[in-house]
Amino acid sequence: MTESDQRPRILIAATPTPNGDLHVGHMAGPYLAADVYARYLRATGLSVTATTATDDSQTYVVSTAQRKNTTPARLAADSTVAIERSLTAMGIEPTAPEGRVLPPIDARYREAVTEFVTALHEAGRLRTLTVRLPYAERAGRHLYDGLLTGTCPSCGAGSSGGTCEDCGHPNNFDELLDARYALDPEDPVSFREETILVLPMEEYRAELEAHFAEVLPRWRPHPAQLIRELLAGPLPVIPVTIPGSWGVPAPFAPTPGQIVYPWVEAMPASMYATWWANGEDQALPYDEYWKASNGAELVYFHGFDNVYHWGLVDLVLLLAHGDRYIRPSASVVNEFYELDHAKFSTSRNHLIRGAELVAGTPRDTARFYLALTLPERERTNFDxxxxxxxxxxxxxxxxxxxxxxxxxxxxxxxxxxxxxxxxxxxxxxxxxxxxxxxxxxxxxxxxxxxxxxxxxxxxxxxxxxxxxxxxxxxxxxxxxxxxxxxxxxxxxxxxxxxxxxxxxxxxxxxxxxxxxxxxxx
CATH class of the missing domain: 1.10.730 (Isoleucyl-tRNA Synthetase; Domain 1)
Incomplete structure (x- = not known):
């Protein structure tokens, strides 16, 4: 930033999945970093919108709800309250109307998602594609993302569907090895052909390469290397619809009964959150603040395990809209923060929630320690x-x-x-x-x-x-x-x-x- 660069700033911290509270590992990642950067920018006199939205449509809400014997809707609602409480306790202040923290995932949100993908469909950007999807026979459900577990085809580590947490490479459709149903590993898994709508990432290669030639110098080395690895090979298609029952219905005739693929929601969700944070003016469209004509600078904050989605998928979703939208000038990417030298884990109760931390530690002391030890370039440890x-x-x-x-x-x-x-x-x-x-x-x-x-x-x-x-x-x-x-x-x-x-x-x-x-x- 230069002294003459007075563009408004939009900062998006990775959308948290409301399948539980935020723990210290989350706090020391995108949320503290985005808050610090927002406070710095405001202190220099710039207009800043720092926001995010809960990622209610993720399959991890479904899988956690089943494990906890509750409904996805109840889990998402309770978790959102907990997430807001932890953000407030840590002094992390997203831009929001007075008395609010995070935008509601309501009818206006779902309209925004629908408008975003419908515009792509009407512009002829989407293609129908028949793919093989894992299917849990006894449960009678298609498996993807958090409903799916197996072995990463790129590095051999254990992985969920979608992307590998360890190496960051994607695995779509039937690519995950040893595919099993995450909620019942004994449930036989078959593969069923389904026709879905996809966005071909390869069609945007030239624009992707030009974009990253400009912005990768502002990325940290490890995530920048992952982007280079992904660009070095054939780029996958992006699923835009998927057979499922939890999420925003996909309004397209070629894919009846399907939902919008949850990861596709991140861009319209972020646009909607920006609109909501600035007063939810009903006279303005949900994407007003992201229009290229408004000239805002856009920065993402997320973890290494989300580089594929926030770095590539979401960029292609913007590019597919032509010149309508701004593009991110940087992604601030963190590595994993460990607790006693092991990954934070909600399922194993190996965690400290944000609100719990500041209940016994003054907030400034906690923020300083997390700032000092957060995992910017390599894994670090909290104790x-x-x-x-x-x-x-x-x-x-x-x-x-x-x-x-x-x-x-x-x-x-x-x-x-x-x-x-x-x-x-x-x-x-x-x-x-x-x-x-x-x-x-x-x-x-x-x-x-x-x-x-x-x-x-x-x-x-x-x-x-x-x-x-x-x-x-x-x-x-x-x-x-x-x-x-x-x-x-x-x-x-x-x-x-x-x-x-x-x-x-x-x-x-x-x-x-x-x-x-x-x-x-």
Whole structure:
């Protein structure tokens, strides 16, 4: 982003599946990163819509509901409430009307999905294709995504249908090896031919290659490599309809009784969520804010296991609409965050929910630790002992020492404004440049930002202990507060309420009034 680039921003965090609450592994992935980036952009004065929507149509809602002996509708409703509670508890604030968090999956949502796929059909973008689909004989159900389990044909790991969590490669239709029904592995699985509607990804190869030539330099190495691997071979077709009973009905004569393939919903869902977040103006179409004519910059936040869908499938869905829509300028992709060196798992109850974490840990402390340890380029690990030890040593202890020293110095100096030297202003600019590099897309790294914040606290503590020039120290602490605000949200709020100006681009000043640094609990 440049100073002259004042385009509105649309940030989409991967749509959460409402088959349970969000756990810390989710929080340390797309949701915290998107929230930090949104707060940074807003602090620079930009218009930002940061949003997402629950992915109610996913088969994982169906499979989890059956395991829990409830209905998919009840599970989705209860899980959405839990997801909203955890987001709020972690201080993650999607753009939303007052008193709301996530958009309702209602009739207007379903209309948006239907309008989106109908426009593709009417434009002649979709093709009929007869494919072989796994079928659970006793259950009498076609198997795909979360209803299907087997072996990835690309890497040999255990995988669900759709994509492999380990290598990120897709497996469509009958491609998954050793196909079994996820809810009953003993149920015999046969293969039945069905005619569905598909979108041929290969037809968009030239546009895909041109797009990624431009944007991949802003991607992290591992997901960028996966995109290159996928582009190196034949590109698959995208299922647009599928035989199923849970989802948005597909309104097409060639595929009666089918639903819109759940992964296809992500784009109209994101458009609908953006429209809803901006006040759900009924006079505007659901896709208004995504129109290319409005010139917004679009950024996705998601995990490595969603690179195929968010990186390729969703892009092709936009391209298939011609020049109507904006395209993503970057995807901020995280790896897996582990708990005690094992994957978070709802089924094994190996997890910590977001709301549970902040019930026993101050929110800023939790956000700092997740920021410091989140899996940006490789798998990382969460453990409660590490949270307590690391934050006490690198955040809470040094921060409160600095607050006490600053209070002592300002008490001794009185209320008169203090002189800020040229050297002090240069020091602030060096820190601002380093932090700005963490928050801009070309090098976006919440973990590096947290590291710089911890290091800066230590440095300013040394200066305060050494009786540094008070004006320069006050200016440096104010700059620290401003740049830490996207992570330390409650502390920044307390400082702002006390009158501390937290602008990321303050006018250079010769003098600064004394203030107190809020302590961390």
């Amino acid at each position: 409660r002992a590490g949270l307590a030890e690391v934050t006490a040593r690198r955040l809470t202890g040094p921060w409160n020492e600095l607050a006490a020293r600053l209070a002592s110095l300002t008490d001794a100096a009185g209320s008169a404004p203090q002189q800020v030297t040229a050297a002090g202003r240069a020091d602030q600019e060096r820190f601002a440049t380093a932090m700005r590099g963490c928050f801009e897309l070309t090098g976006f790294s919440v973990a590096r930002a947290a590291e710089l914040i911890a290091d800066r606290i230590a440095t300013l503590n040394e200066r305060a202990a050494g009786q540094a020039d008070l004006g320069d120290l006050l200016a440096a602490v104010r700059s620290l507060l401003g740049w830490a605000a996207p992570i330390l949200v409650d502390t920044a709020r307390l400082a702002a309420e006390a009158g501390v100006v937290l602008s990321l681009a303050p006018e250079p000043v010769d003098k600064i009034a004394p203030f107190r640094l809020p302590s961390l609990p």
